[in-house]
Amino acid sequence: MGTWEAAALSRLALVSHMIGKEAPGLAGPTVRAETKGTEAIRVESLARRGTVGPLSFSVMAGEATGLAGLLGSGRTETARMLFGIDPATSGAVTAGGKALALHSPRAAMAATEEASAWRPAA
Secondary structure: OOOOHHHHHHHHHHHHHHHHHOOOOOOOOOOOOOOOEEEEEEEEEEEEEOOEEEEEEEOOOOOOOOOOOOOOOHHHHHHHOOOOOOOEEEEEEEHHHHEEOOOOHHHHHHHHHHHOOOOOOO
């Protein structure tokens, strides 16, 4: 798990981070992006019993975030939870400290629209 500038992360480096060990031919230091701005979305201990263990992350305003993983790593199941297709059995997703209802795709889209309109108090 980590944060990297997409332009500075090679395919080999991405695979290396996903499998947890250095991939053959990988050279150079790991790049860690600086986080700027305010937190837009926070995912805390989101899980679905039997498919995805607890995961936590946050997305800062203005960031583009991707979800990647090897076959069987839970990336599809995680996306299905975030889009409200499959319910999480634990955890929470919040924007501006407010819990988002992700019980259906329609509710997830409405929560996302509301969250994108959220602006922190000055």
